[in-house]
Amino acid sequence: MSENASAPALSVDHLSKRFGDRTAVDDVSFEVGRGEVFGFLGPNGAGKTTTVRVLGTLIAPSSGSAAILGIPLTPENGTRIRGRIAIMPEAPGLYLRLSVRENLECFADLYETPDPRERIAKALTAVNLAERADDACGALSKGLRQRVALARALLSDPEVLFLDEPTAGLDPVAAREVHELIAELREGGVTIFLTTHRLEEAERLCDRVAILNTTLRTIGRPDELRERLFARTLAVKTVEPLPEPARLFAAVPGVDGWHEDGATGYVLAVSDPAVAAPAVTRALVESGANVLSIGESRHSLEDVYLELVDEDVEAARR
Amino acid sequence: MSMSLRRIGAVVRKELRDDRRNRTILVAVAIFPLIFLVQPLVVIFLEPSSSAGTLRESHLLLYMLAIPALTPSVLAAYSVAGERQQGSLEPMLSTPIRQEEFLLGKALAALVPSVAIAYVVFAFFIGCVLLFAQPAVAHGLLRGQDIVAQLLLTPLLAGFSIWIGIAISTRSSDARVAQQLSLVASLPLVLLTSLIAFDVIHATTGLLFGLGVALLVVDVQGWRVVSPMFNRERLITGSKG
Numbered sequence: 001m002s003e004n005a006s007a008p009a010l011s012v013d014h015l016s017k018r019f020g021d022r023t024a025v026d027d028v029s030f031e032v033g034r035g036e037v038f039g040f041l042g043p044n045g046a047g048k049t050t051t052v053r054v055l056g057t058l059i060a061p062s063s064g065s066a067a068i069l070g071i072p073l074t075p076e077n078g079t080r081i082r083g084r085i086a087i088m089p090e091a092p093g094l095y096l097r098l099s100v101r102e103n104l105e106c107f108a109d110l111y112e113t114p115d116p117r118e119r120i121a122k123a124l125t126a127v128n129l130a131e132r133a134d135d136a137c138g139a140l141s142k143g144l145r146q147r148v149a150l151a152r153a154l155l156s157d158p159e160v161l162f163l164d165e166p167t168a169g170l171d172p173v174a175a176r177e178v179h180e181l182i183a184e185l186r187e188g189g190v191t192i193f194l195t196t197h198r199l200e201e202a203e204r205l206c207d208r209v210a211i212l213n214t215t216l217r218t219i220g221r222p223d224e225l226r227e228r229l230f231a232r233t234l235a236v237k238t239v240e241p242l243p244e245p246a247r248l249f250a251a252v253p254g255v256d257g258w259h260e261d262g263a264t265g266y267v268l269a270v271s272d273p274a275v276a277a278p279a280v281t282r283a284l285v286e287s288g289a290n291v292l293s294i295g296e297s298r299h300s301l302e303d304v305y306l307e308l309v310d311e312d313v314e315a316a317r318r
Numbered sequence: 319m320s321m322s323l324r325r326i327g328a329v330v331r332k333e334l335r336d337d338r339r340n341r342t343i344l345v346a347v348a349i350f351p352l353i354f355l356v357q358p359l360v361v362i363f364l365e366p367s368s369s370a371g372t373l374r375e376s377h378l379l380l381y382m383l384a385i386p387a388l389t390p391s392v393l394a395a396y397s398v399a400g401e402r403q404q405g406s407l408e409p410m411l412s413t414p415i416r417q418e419e420f421l422l423g424k425a426l427a428a429l430v431p432s433v434a435i436a437y438v439v440f441a442f443f444i445g446c447v448l449l450f451a452q453p454a455v456a457h458g459l460l461r462g463q464d465i466v467a468q469l470l471l472t473p474l475l476a477g478f479s480i481w482i483g484i485a486i487s488t489r490s491s492d493a494r495v496a497q498q499l500s501l502v503a504s505l506p507l508v509l510l511t512s513l514i515a516f517d518v519i520h521a522t523t524g525l526l527f528g529l530g531v532a533l534l535v536v537d538v539q540g541w542r543v544v545s546p547m548f549n550r551e552r553l554i555t556g557s558k559g
Contacts, residue, residue, distance in 0.1 A: 059554065095332065106328050109325060110413035
């Protein structure tokens with residue numbers, strides 16, 4: 001693999017990482033395109049942070065290979081890779097006795113940033129901390145420290161930004177500001193590798209997501225994952241229970257199966273909800289049923305996540 | 319391999335700023351110069367002129383070499399273990415900084431204040447001798463050989479002490495434990511300088527020169543020993559992988 005402008009932002013090939021007898025990441029392969037916001041989900045201990053550390057050249061893989069911006073992940077390339085990426089770890093890891101500005105000055109020099117004053121001012125403005133620049137980091141709340149860590153990650157104008165739980169511990173307003181910042185960075189062409197437990201956050205921000213549980217369980221756009229894992233369904237709710245639901249639904253074209261959902265609810269497996277819904281509505285009205293609602297069931301990314309992680313839990317029990 | 323002076327400077331500035339605001343470090347750094355200044359000061363103020371002959375037999379100035387032997391180990395011991403403890407090591411190592419730049423920055427940040435403190439204390443002592451000691455006592459204390467030895471051995475002893483401190487710091491996850499172990503590990507140096515100061519080991523020019531050369535060799539080799547001990551993976555994950 002050689003460095004070139006058309007290479008994906010991240011290319012991971014059969015990557016594994018073991019610590020003694022324990023396998024943290026096992027045979028993981030994926031690619032992340034330039035400018036993509038890529039969500040990396042998984043339960044605690046799934047290997048998300050280990051993967052970030054490996055890709056950030058902080059620890060070496062046990063086997064497999066990877067390239068960051070086309071640069072092969074080797075010990076010799078560590079400095080070059082780290083110069084073009086930034087990592088915001090889950091714990092901010094600030095120098096608490098130093099002011100916000102002093103923390104950023106240190107990192108601007110470590111990245112050898114040109115015009116450090118200008119970059120620091122820009123990063124502080126991006127995270128709404130310009131007025132707290134001279135406060136000691138130790139005097140800041142957890143949320144504000146998180147923002148300083150984010151400003152620190154933005155200092156070097158990274159091409160790939162690894163964010164490990166960037167909104168952990170933030171209040172909803174601060175979390176929304178981080179989301180807006182991520183959206184701005186995406187517009188600016190920055191590739192974002194987002195590790196998060198907040199599934200709604202991943203669903204809202206990410207172009208694609210991967211679910212990791214030591215091995216890579218699935219990868220794709222949230223919509224794709226929903227379709228891949230769950231049959232498309234219509235949810236029907238009536239005022240009274242239907243007298244003969246089996247006969248009614250069997251006669252409707254496009255309905256492949258059904259099951260009850262409570263006393264007056266029915267979930268219908270359909271191949272195309274747009275075709276099946278009018279037919280189901282007609283059949284219900286003709287049968288004299290009082291219909292409360294009818295609509296396509298939406299599975300969230302959380303459903304996908306829980307389905308896959310529960311499968312792993314079940315497999316572990318067997 | 320080229321090293322970045324800007325990155326080394328960033329580590330040095332950060333360390334100096336951080337140490338200056340760390341009360342534990344300040345107390346530890348202040349206490350050794352005070353301890354090793356007291357006895358020589360007592361000599362100045364209490365020794366009568368008649369004891370000048372006895373003073374000629376000892377090398378009281380060299381007694382203060384314990385300051386550069388102990389002070390930097392406290393700073394160096396905090397350097398890596400302190401970063402680990404406050405969780406700042408991972409962000410620091412996520413930057414393009416090379417291992418050598420990191421270690422050199424840490425070593426310089428311990429060396430500069432330690433040597434400065436040692437020289438200031440030394441200058442203060444010489445000033446007191448010139449101002450307050452009996453002329454005969456002053457004549458007995460201030461010898462060219464000892465002053466030159468003090469000036470030259472101070473940075474070399476500090477260098478040795480720093481490598482000991484950093485080596486222990488890379489293996490420890492608790493900064494206080496690292497500081498205590500570093501002090502214990504630096505005690506043989508203090509013993510050596512004290513034995514020379516009290517003339518148990520006779521301080522000839524040749525001995526002092528030999529000691530200087532030996533320390534210089536150890537300082538240079540210390541870099542080679544400590545550098546491989548700095549394992550990013552173990553320091554970040556606690557495991558060698």
